[in-house]
Each structure stands twice: as C-alpha cells, then as structure tokens.
Amino acid sequence: MPKTITIDPVTRIEGHAKITIYVDDNGTISDAQFHVTQLRGFEKLSEGRPFTEMPSLMARICGICPVSHLMASAKACDNLMAVKVPVTGHNLRKVMNMAQIIQSHALSFFHLSSPDLLLGMDADPAIRNILGVAAKRPELAKDGIRLRQIGQQMIELLGGKRIHPSWVVPGGVNAALTAEHRAAMLKEMPEIKEIVRRALNWYHPVVKHYQEEIAVFANFPTLFMGLVNKNGEVEYYDGTLRFMDSAGNIVSDGIDPSEYDTWIGEKVESYSYLKSVFYKPMGYPGGIYRVGPLARLNIASKCGTPLADEELAGFRSIQKGPVSSSFHYHYARLIEILNCAERVEDILKDDECMNPHVRAIANPNCFDGVGVSEAPRGTLIHHYRIDENGLIKWANLIIATGHNNLAMNRGVLQVARHYLDGLNPKEGMLNRIEAVIRTFDPCLSCSTHAAGQMPMQIDIQAPNGEILKTITR
C-alpha cells in the first residue's frame, strides 16, 4: 500500500516547514513535497498604506534579513518617485546590503550548517548544533559568531540599529556617514578576510568526506538566475537579471528588473503556502531555476575583486559549466563574504562615501514601481502599485526562497530516494533531508512573508490519509 512519510518540523532553517515523502506499494518513493506551513499576508496588509512607509513595513517580514527587504522596497519606492538616488546614498545602501549578506551568510554557514559538516550528518541531533561546534572546535564557532557580529555592527553603524533600521528611505538614506563610523567599518574588513580564509582552509579538506552528499544534494540540471552588473560580474544591489541554463549557456540576459513578470511566473500548489516560481519561457515546472550564492557565482563572469576571484577559480574547477550540486552553496557563501568585504572596502576607501547628499526628495511620479536586489538567499523582488495620492493599491513580492522552491522540492526527493530504505527511515536520512534544504538557506518567514522557528516529525501515511507511523524528535 502506498505510504507517506512526513518530516515536521524541519530544523535549523529560518521559518516553519514540513516534508512529506510518498512511498508506493513497492516501497519506492514516488514523490516528495516541501511544505511551507505559514502565511502572513504582507502584500495584503500593505494595501492602503502610504508608500513612504513600505521599506520599514516590509522589513518586518524578517528579523534575519530585514536589510534585504529594505533595499528592494526602497528601490521600488525610488521608482515610484522616479528619482535618481545620489551616488553616495546608493553606495551606502550597497554597504549595508553587503553587511547583511556577510552576517546572514555567517549565520547560515557557521551557525546552521557547520554542525553538519564538522560533526557529521549522522551525529546525535542533541549535539549537532552551534554549541556542539563550540565544544569540538571552538575557534570555528568563535569565528562564525565574530563574523556575524561584524556584519550586524556595520548595519548598526550605518542605520542606527541592527534589526529594522529605518535609515533606508525612498530616495536614498536619511543620514550621511560619519568619519568615525567609516573608520570603524574599514577597520573590520581585514578580520573578515582572515576569518573567511580560516574557514576555507577548514572547509576544503572537510568537504572531501561528503562526496556522496555532494552527488545527491539537489544535484541536477536547472537554470540559474541572478543580477549581474554591466560587466557581467556578480551584483548584489543593482544591475540586470540573467538566466543561465545547466550547460552554461546564457539564455536571457540584460533583463530590466521592472520586466521581471515577462520572464518569471508564480504557481500556487495546494500543498504549500510558498508559491513555486519558474522561468516562463520553459513553462511549469520545466522552468525550474535556482538563485542565491551558487546561482550568482555560476551566472557571473567573475566576482570583480581579487581575493574572491582567486577563490572563484577554485569554485569553477569543481565541474565544467555551472556548478550543479546545491551542496556547494556553502562554498559559494564563503566566496561571497570575501567579495563583499573587498567591495565594502573599495566603497569606504573612496572619500565620495562621505558626501552629505544622500537622499533625493520627490512626490510619487509613477504609479508602478519594481525594486530588485540580491538578498543573501537570492534575488528579491518587490513590486508596488500606488494611487494618485501615493497609497499602496497592490503589492507583489517574490522572495529568494520562492525562486528556489521547485529545486528544494526536487532536492528533497533526490536525497530521499538515495537514503530512504523502505518505511524505516534512518536518523541519518532525516538529517540529510534537512541538510539539503539547509544548503539553500531558505527563509520561510520571508518567502511566505511568515515567522518562527522550525522543529521535526515524520508521518508515514496510507493513501487514504491514515497515519501508519509517526517519528518525532
């Protein structure tokens, strides 16, 4: 009789989710679904609010990446005002966005995923966490905590507070940089690079033990999408959208972010509050694509900074063409931290960053505005429509985790097929299913525009809905 296995909740990711695995009469897995079980409705509740409130309102979607929402939202509002943000305002936003990427990648790599890598996928869940890492390899845990601290402190130095700063406003930012804060941030950049260097030195030998996981952790051909700048380099804040196929061919390039809906479709599935996003020209679900660090490094010609480009060469040597295993998201994250530190240094070393002109002022001049930026987890799209008085009439958000939804589902299926032995899932299998999700560093709070923490349960279910077996922890 066909059976269903449910993993609920999934741990060490941001948000609430559960996983269902369907087992048919022959004991083989027929399908797997990744359910996001929460709904918050930010698009709806923003209706009727003044657009000037949007960056701060939308930042409340998430406490981990509020800055990413601030960026995309403020950019959408810039377009509603039809203004050109002053160069310094623009660059200071970039610095904050990269500080956000640094702290969020640190959280994903060190706090959430390093326990799997250091202690092993089969380790006892009770110790397979950041505290277990601190016990076994304290310097690794310390580095992670310190890196996150630096990123968060940079956000605070720029915006006045670490979480939900209201400094990013439509038209730019609302306060210029002080010499003291500039110096404080610049001082930290060498340490970021040292931490990443140490992490890479640890990661490279460790990853050799995970060849089996690399082979099945969402390792399949998909498209990749992200922003690139005019030189085709990695871009986190501005630029145009690029799609690359699994063979490394650029299939769409130079897409103006405001035309995202020509290329990107959203599909609602009955099993999840998280919409499945796909590349329209290839239809659903054939238009499966991935975003985030792995995709950004795959689609770009280079990182554009020396240390990151040096490391990118190593990343490129993993395989010919785009790197296909989602396991390598971890590696890509470390390279991006390096890239961000170097770019922040470039911006802050230029005296232009001290220019007091950081904000453009205007009333709304357009009724439709799209803002796209790269969040740590991938491309983030905010799209607003307003009435003639500047009140929001309609909003649509596409979050990084939404772009990755199809790939996460397929990744879960791939891992389950590889590790599941009939109806008796081993602890290691469950861990690996969670770990494959974790490579994407999904933020479910964001993706359903929802919040909370995630815990794990497995239901084995008959086709009539009867639960035959439940495993919880």
Place this chain on the structure above:
Amino acid sequence: MAANGQIKIFTLKIDGKDVSARSDQTVLQVCRENEFFIPTLCHLEGLSNIGACRLCMVEVAGQRKLLPACTTMVSEAMEVTTTNDKLAHYRKMTLELIFSERNHTCSVCVSNNHCELQFLSQKLGINHIRVPYRFPKFAVDASHPYFILDHNRCILCTRCVRVCDEIEGAHVWDVSGRGIQAKVITELNQPWGSADTCTQCGKCVNVCPVGALSEKGRSVAENTKRSGFLPYLTARRKEKI
C-alpha cells in the same frame, strides 16, 4: 479669579508641599511651574483646555471624584495629590485603552521616537495592553498635497481641531460621530485635499502628538514636530508685535 476680575494669590498644597499660585491658573499650570509631573496628551500650551484625554487626573481633598488638572482652577487652601497608586492605575488604564482603540504600531509609525503617546507609555511603564485590540480599519486620507491623515494612529485629542479654530482661524477640522465611532474630519467629512478652507499652514500637523498627521514624504520615524511655537505665536498676536 475674584468676581471683580482682580487676580489673587492663593496658597495651596501639592503632594504635601506648599505652593503659591495666581487665581487665574489651572492646577496643571501650577503643578508644572513647580515641577510636579502630570501626564497630558490633549493639553497643549497655547490652546484651550478640554479635559478629554483624562491623563491629568488628580485627587483634590474634599472631592469625591478625580479631577482633570488641565481644566480645574486653583483655589485657596486646595490640597492636590498628583501621584499615588490609584492615579497611576487610572493613568495606565487610560493609556492602554487608547492603544487598544486604534492601530498604534510604533515600529512602523512615521512618528516613532517622536511620539507623545509612546513617550508617556514608556514613562508610565506600559509594557502590555491588557484589553483586546479593536483593530479598526480606517482608510488613510492622503488627498492633501502636503500632508497625510491616518485615523489609525489618531487618539482624538482634538489638538488639530483647536489649533485650526483658535490660532489659524480656519476651522477646517471637526469631530464626527460619537463614542467609538468618533473621528476627526475635514470640512463636512470631505477629503482633506478638497477642503477649500484649509490654508495649508501645517499647524495641525505640528501639534498632533502622535502619527495621525504627518508631512508627506516622511518615512518611518521621520515625523518630527514643532509644537513649541504656539505660546509665542499667541503672545505675538495678542501684543500685535
């Protein structure tokens, strides 16, 4: 004040301390002169007092009821208590009821960090609202070219109504409805942007203690107010300086 209009000097006790006051002063004025803290929201120096917010309630010896300090005139040998557990209880309750009535979400409010309601709540130690929120749905009126009216943040202090009537002389604002249905309106409940009587002076915006009235284009936490100008403006007009 004496019947013949002469101002007398009274001696009264506030929280056990002897103070002197002019007979044309309110209890609130005398308390503030002598640095006794009394919370207020509807009162604003330069405007008439209406005793609407009930935060300035004090105990007066010999009176069964609590009295609003802003509308109670001083009298000889009066004994006023400004602070005790009962008053603290009522003041906190009043603030909690104000919070529950509309959607006062400080973190995304244009007046965050510049809000008198928020300041008083912090000062009086409000950390929970013990009554259910009503979550009303009010449309934002952004039809005015320079200003925004958000009823969701309004506490019905009517400072806007009074400043427009008493200082600007335009009387654009009024209150419509009763009780829980009450809300401030412009002209005869027309969109603010179509109010011909509005001189666009912005006094209402500057006296609003919360985020109900703000300048357009201000983002969250950017709505700074200048309400200190009122006493000077009134004095200068009287003196015809």
